[in-house]
Each structure stands twice: as structure tokens, then as C-alpha cells.
Amino acid sequence: MYCIVVYDVGEKRVGKMLKLTRQYFSWIQNSVFEGETTEAKLMEYLHFAEKIMKKEEDSIIVYKMSTNKYLNREIVGVDKSKYTSNFL
Amino acid sequence: MYCIVVYDVGEKRVGKMLKLTRQYFSWIQNSVFEGETTEAKLMEYLHFAEKIMKKEEDSIIVYKMSTNKYLNREIVGVDKSKYTSNFL
Numbered sequence: 001m002y003c004i005v006v007y008d009v010g011e012k013r014v015g016k017m018l019k020l021t022r023q024y025f026s027w028i029q030n031s032v033f034e035g036e037t038t039e040a041k042l043m044e045y046l047h048f049a050e051k052i053m054k055k056e057e058d059s060i061i062v063y064k065m066s067t068n069k070y071l072n073r074e075i076v077g078v079d080k081s082k083y084t085s086n087f088l
Numbered sequence: 089m090y091c092i093v094v095y096d097v098g099e100k101r102v103g104k105m106l107k108l109t110r111q112y113f114s115w116i117q118n119s120v121f122e123g124e125t126t127e128a129k130l131m132e133y134l135h136f137a138e139k140i141m142k143k144e145e146d147s148i149i150v151y152k153m154s155t156n157k158y159l160n161r162e163i164v165g166v167d168k169s170k171y172t173s174n175f176l
Contacts, residue, residue, distance in 0.1 A: 077147035
């Protein structure tokens with residue numbers, strides 16, 4: 001299964017969420033991640049994510065699809081993913 | 089064609105981008121939008137968006153797929169889209 005993950009968390013929790021999410025998905029841009037995963041891996045990720053999140057303020061959106069074969073990504077403006085290694 | 093749009097723009101430009109993007113897509117959460125569109129409509133949207141954006145700071149990611157039939161969205165935490173009408 002292929003996932004797109006977008007989170008929105010308070011500034012104080014961004015660092016932790018970034019670190020966690022990068023263990024499961026590839027960083028694309030800011031709070032946007034992507035990657036091949038399994039239902040079990042996703043559940044594990046969300047389990048840890050929920051421990052970081054403030055449920056009444058933060059959120060995560062997960063788009064699941066069976067494959068990324070038909071998915072086309074276009075980035076307009078700064079493509080920050082190019083600088084991942086220097087930036088993080 | 090079905091699109092997921094995620095933008096990341098400086099605070100000063102958020103209001104304008106929100107207003108523009110809502111004319112083309114449905115607001116899901118913060119800077120995440122979705123909707124059925126055409127290549128021409130998307131180009132039109134990006135044309136106006138580029139006028140708002142600061143190219144060296146801001147970005148938009150567009151995920152395109154032929155259909156949303158195989159797309160599954162899951163929201164963990166606050167589901168802000170429920171409050172859209174009150175919130176905006």
C-alpha cells in the first residue's frame with residue numbers, strides 16, 4: 001500500500017513528529033510525506049504519532065492507495081526535498 | 089482528474105491562498121485541499137497561485153490521479169473540515 005501523510009501539529013511538537021514520520025515515510029515537503037507501507041506499519045506509526053499529538057489541536061491526514069503507479073506529483077515553487085540532507 | 093493540493097506559504101499570504109484554492113478545490117484540513125478538476129482548471133489555478141506565492145519561499149504540491157475511487161482518506165486527531173462553515 002502507498003501512503004501520503006500530511007500532519008499539522010503545534011510548533012513544539014513538530015520536531016518529534018518529523019523524526020517519527022521520517023522513520024516510516026519519505027519526506028517530500030514540510031509536513032508532507034510519502035511511502036510504501038503496510039497496514040500494520042501504518043498502525044504502528046499512528047500509535048506513536050498519537051502519543052506525540054495533542055488530540056484537541058493536532059491532526060494527521062493519511063491518504064491510502066493500493067499503488068503509486070497512477071499518482072503524479074507536481075511541485076510548484078521551492079522544492080525543498082532537494083535539500084533534505086543538508087536541511088535536516 | 090482528481091487532485092490533492094497541499095500548499096506551504098508564508099503567513100502573510102495564507103489568507104489569499106486559502107481564498108483562491110477554495111475556488112478550485114474543497115478544503116480538507118489546514119493547507120490540504122482535494123477535488124475533481126481538469127488539466128485546464130488546474131493550470132488556471134496554478135497561474136493565479138504563482139502570482140500570490142513568493143517563489144523562493146513558498147510551495148505547492150499537487151498530487152494528480154485519474155480518479156479518487158481507490159483513494160482512502162483517514163484523519164487522526166482534530167477533524168477541522170467538520171467546522172469549515174463556522175471556521176471560514
